[in-house]
Amino acid sequence: MERALYDYLLRRGDDSLILSQRLSEWCGHAPTIEVDLSLANLGLDLLGQATLFLDYAASMNADVHNADALAFHRDAAEFRNCLLVEQPNGDFAQTIVRQFLYSTWQKMLFDRLAFSKDPTVAAIAAKAVKEISYHADLSADWMIRLGGGTDESNRRLKAGVEWMWRLVPELLVADEIDNELITKDIAPDPASFETDFMTKIAEVFAEAGLDVSPLPRNFASGRRGYHSEHLGHLLCTMQYLPRAYPDAQW
């Protein structure tokens, strides 16, 4: 098994899976039925991406059967998602800030991942990037609306940025797993689009009336399995049924 590629697939699959689970928590609770559907759609797109990445990872590992085995039978320390996606929904503004930061980054990553030397990775990324374009546009639109809406929406948006901003640097670092795949042209270097990413953030923040703070030093290592306290609670809900009732079928 190619260890670096396997880990990279978990990182991509887990980001999508965990963010999808977070978005599904809005189901039935969103401010309007239209927004409810809109968030659920984003979640379903992400779940589809997660299934593809994790199935591909499972195909490389004789010990796991399929994507479900990876999604439902790993503990928090074995998850490889970034800390940003596991953050709680908070209010609608906090959810939108998380989505905007992640989707904007994911779009730029997947634009490049679509040209991966690994044909399966390239195919998954090429399919997903159309979905992600919509996620990035939708969340940028909401950023601007909330920023320029009422005093309350502006205040809530700022609080959302304050919560999420410290978790952005983790998206931009490359470790030895990234570096091995960058050398093999399987994965892009996040540094190659950092300027584009920061430019896009600055553009939308300006329209939303937000200041761009300097990025702090990265402290997070979700990619190595060190997670915030929020992930365990999320997994309790997500994994409860398949663990309590193994092989349960609809």
Next chain:
Amino acid sequence: MSSDWPLWEVFIRVRGGLSHRHAGSVHAPDGEMAMRHARDTYTRRMEGVSLWVIQSNDIIASDPADSSALFEPAQDKIYRHPTFYALPTEVEHM
């Protein structure tokens, strides 16, 4: 929140060459968001290739009270249906 947003009517073109058909309605603060909501609400299962949205208030609808004057006179004008022609058998799709 939804009650503060105006209502928009959604029309979907199912395939190229067909006309847009009314699909339903959404609430949204403006046209751009109405388009997103229409996309997310009505085209989740590949229902269409094109969308129109229009604010419901901008539609001029016939008054149900006028329906007898508007529509009933057509009921006994069967000669307006082109059903009295003998069609050659070669003509298809009529």
